[in-house]
Amino acid sequence: MRRGRITLLVLLSVLVLCIAPNGYGNDFDGDGKDDVLWYDTSSGRVHAWSMNGMDISKGMNFKYYGTGKALSTGDFNGDGISDWLSQNTQTHKVMISLNYGVDGDGNEDSRDVELEKQPDGNWVIMGVGDFDGDGKSDILWQNEDTYNTGIWFMDGGTVKSVALIDKQTDDSWHINGIGDFNGDGRSDILWKQNIELKDSYAHMVCVWLMDGVIVKSAAFPTKQPGDAFLITRGIGDFDGDGKIDILWQDMNKGTVYTWLMDGEKIKESSGESGVLSDWFVQAIGDFDGDGKSDILWHNPLNGGFAAWLMNGAVIKDKGMVTRFTKGSWKTVPDGSNVVTIFNSRFTDQGDGSMTDMFTGLEWMKNTTPCDPGGTTWGNALKCVDELGNGWRVPTIMESYSLCNKSGVQTGLDLNATEPFAPHYCNGKKSDLASLLNKAGFTNLFSNHYWSSTTANYDPLMAWSMDPGNGSVRYMQKHIAGRVWPVRTRR
Template sequence: ITFSTGTLQEIDPATGALTAVGGGIANCCTVRFGASALDPNAGVLYFIGRDVEASTGLYGISTQTGTVVSSPTLSADDGIGAIEFDAKSDTLFAMTFDRSTATATLARLDPATGALTAVGGSIADCCAIWGGGSTLDPEAGVFYFVGQVRSDTAAPFRLYGVSTQTGALVSSAALPPDSGIGFIEFDTVPDAVASDFNTDLMSDILWRNSGTGTAMIWQMNGFTKEDTASIGAVGTNWQVADLGDFDGGGAADILWRDIGTGNVIAWQMNGFTREAWASIGSASADWRIAGLGDFDGDRMSDILWRNTSTGAAIVWRMTGLAMDSANAIGTVPTDWRVVGVGDFTGEGKADILWRNTGTGTALIWEMDGTTTVASASIGTVPLAWQVAGLGDFTGDRKSDILWRNAGTGAVVAWQMNGFTKEDSASIGAAGPDWQIVRLGDYDGGGQSDILWRNTTTGDTVIWQMNGLARDLTGSIGVVDPAWLVQ
C-alpha cells in the first residue's frame, strides 16, 4: 500500500517498480506500523489505518481489483499491536496490549465488523511490541512477536510465542541485546499441488504407454506443455497405483503395484529424475490401494488399502519410502466403496469419502491419523452420478467433490465445508467418449482444474476453473490413445 493515495501496488522484486492494482482509496490513510496481514485464500490485504478524519479502521483491500472490500471502524483503545492471518484456519488474529494492566491478549479479529474475541487469557507483565516483529506458524498454531517485559524497559527484548488454540504463552526466549531485529517472518512450506513433479505449484501430466510400459511426464504451465521427458519403461504387469508426495518435498512421487505378485514400490521424483526408489511391501490380490493421502499431517503421503472380500480398511503410515506402521481403521460392508481421499475440514489431514453402490448414499469419515473422529452422510445421489474426483475448486484448502452423470455426461461440482455442502453448480457436459482423467491446478491459481481425454481421438483438454465456474477451455494436444494419463 502506498499511502500518498492509499493505493495497492504490485512491486517487482527485481527492479522495485510499482504497478497500481486498481484506483486509490478515498480519504486514506496512515498505517499502523506492523499491523498488516494477507489472506491468500480470499486475496485480501488487511491493514490498520487512520483516515483523514482521524478515525481508525481495519481495511481489507482486494488483491485482484485494489478496491476496499471491508473497512470496519475500530475503537480508539483497541490496543492492537500486530495482526497476522492464519491461512490454514482462515482466521485473522490480533495481538492486543492493555497498558493499564500491562497485559497482552491474543484475539480473533473479525474482518467484517472489527470485533475482537479473546482466544484465551491474558499474558501478565507484557509487552511493548517491536513494530514489524510478528509472524505466525500455521502448522504449529503459534503467533510469534518481539516484545519487552512491561515492568522493566531495561530488560532485553524477547521472542514471545502464543498458542492460537488456547491463547496461552508457549515460549518466551530472551534475545541478544545487540540482535537488531527489524522484522520477523515464518518460512511456511506451501501446500503441495497434485501431480506437480517440478514444484512450481502447477500440476503436470504423467503418461504411460499401455503397450510398451514407457512412462513420460509433461511439464505444464496452464495450457502450455513447457517440457517433456521419458522417465523409463516398466513392465506392463506394474501399474501406477497413484501419485503422492512420500518425502514431503512438494514434488509428486509415483506409487507402483505389480498386479501379479502384489508387490508395491515407490519412486521418489525430482522433476524428470528418479532420485530414489524402494520396495515398500506386498499384499494379496484381495487388497487394493484405495488412495493416497496425508493421514497424520506430516506432509508425507500415506497409503489407504481396502480388502474387497472382507471390507477391512487399513492405512500404511509412511515416512519417505518406508512404511512406519500398518493400522486398521475399520471394516465396512463391501457395498460401500472408497471413492475419494481428501481433506474436507482443511486441517491438513486426509479424510475418506465413501459411496454405497446400492443406494447412492455418500459418507465422509473425518480422520485424525488412523482414528475416525466423526462421520456423516452428505446426501444420497442417483447412481447414474459418479464421483469423478476430489479437488479444491474455491481455494479454501478444503476438498470439494466433482460428479459426472454417466448417462448424460453432465458435470456438477459440490463446494464442501466439512460435512456440509455449501454450494453446487453445473459446470457443463461432454460426450461419452470424453473422460475426466485428473483434477489438478494447471495454471497455479490455487484452484483445481479438470483434465479431460477423448478415448477415441486422443485429444486432451483442460477446463480451467474459477470456483465452480469454467473460466477457459484449452486443448493441450492430441496423443495416441495407447498413451494413458496416470
C-alpha cells in the first residue's frame, strides 16, 4: 500500500501533543496548557483554541498560510515555543516559521525560514520528533516508492545533517506515532502492521527504540491488539511518567483502552477508560496543565466536542466543550502522531476522489455519477467503465469495508442464501450516509448501491450496499440501484 501524500498531514491528522521530555505540546500562549490548533483548508486561515481544562479560554489568530499547505508543529530552535513546519503540496518546498509567542490580542510573532535543502517529490513528511536528544525537533521522512525512512536533524531553520534510518520495513508496516517510549530523551517510532488471516485480519504493533538513525531495538509490546476492530486513536503521556502511551478504541463496541507504556512493555495499570460510539479523537494534549495528556473528542453527527481529563487510564473529569460545524477546518498535528483517522477517515485528493485511509481505496467524491434515479446492474457496470481513469464498480468486500466503521473487508458470508435479508456491517442499523456526507462526499443517498459481485447461489442477483442503514444484501440485477465508483490508489 502506498503511503499517504503530504496533504494527509493536514487533511487527516490529529493534533497529538506529547509531553515526554523530548515532546512539544502546542502551547502558543505560554500558559502551561496545550492549545487546539486549526487550519482551514479552504481559506488558508489558522486559528487556535486556548484550552483551560474543558473550557476554551480564548481564541488565537495566526498568519494566513494559504491553501494547499501541509502544516505540522514542533520546537525547532529549542526555545520552548511551538514553531510551524509547512510544505507546499504542489512544489514540495518546506518552510519553518520560528515563533516567539503571541501578543495580548492573540496574534503571533514569527519569522519564516525557507530551508536551503528541499526534498524531491517521492519523500513525504511522516512526523516530527527529537531523535538526537538535543532539545530541538527533527523531521521524519518516508519515501513513497521504496518505503525507506530517513531523518533531517534540525537546528532552527538549518538542516544539520540527513541520514537514512539503519533499519527499514516493507509496505505492510505503517508509522503510527513518534515519541519517547523508554524515557531516554530521544524519540522512538511506533509501527503497526495489518496481518491477513484466512477469514479475517489482525493488527500487530512494534516499537523502534531509537538513538538518532540507529534502531537500538525493534521491540514488540508484551500484548498485541489482535482484533481488526481495535484501532489506534493516538499517543500521549497519560500518566505523566515521561514515557509515551497508546490510546485504542474498539470501533465495533466503542470501548476505549489506554496502554500505559514503559518502553515496549505495557504496565499493569493499563486498562479500559470508557465507552463512546460515533465519537472520534480530535486532539490529545495536556489541557489542564497537570503534566498528563487529555483527550478531545468530536461527534460529527451533532457537532459536539467533549473533553476527557485523564489520570493514567482513569477519566478524572469529563464534559462538553463546545459545538460547531467543522466544515473545512482541520486540526494541525504537532508531528508526534501520524495516524490519519482523527479529523476524518477520508481525505479529499482534489481530483474528484476521496481516499479511505483504512483501506487505501479511492472513492469517487460524487457518489452518484450515473443515473441519479438508479440503473440496472449491467448498465451500472457499463456506465462506470466509460468513466475511465481506473474507476470501476466496487466488489462487495470493498463496499463492505466502506460500510464498516473499522474498514475491515472480512466477516461477510458470501454463501448466504437469504436473498433480501440485510447484513448490518456494524452489527446493527447505523446511519452511515450522514457520516459520509459530513466527511465530504456529495450526492449520497440512503439507498442501495451496486457491487460488482454476483450472488453465489443465483446469477440473476448481485450484492449491494445501503449506507442509509449500514447494511449489505442481494438485489435482483434488473432492479434500479445506484453506483458508487472506486479505484485502486494510483
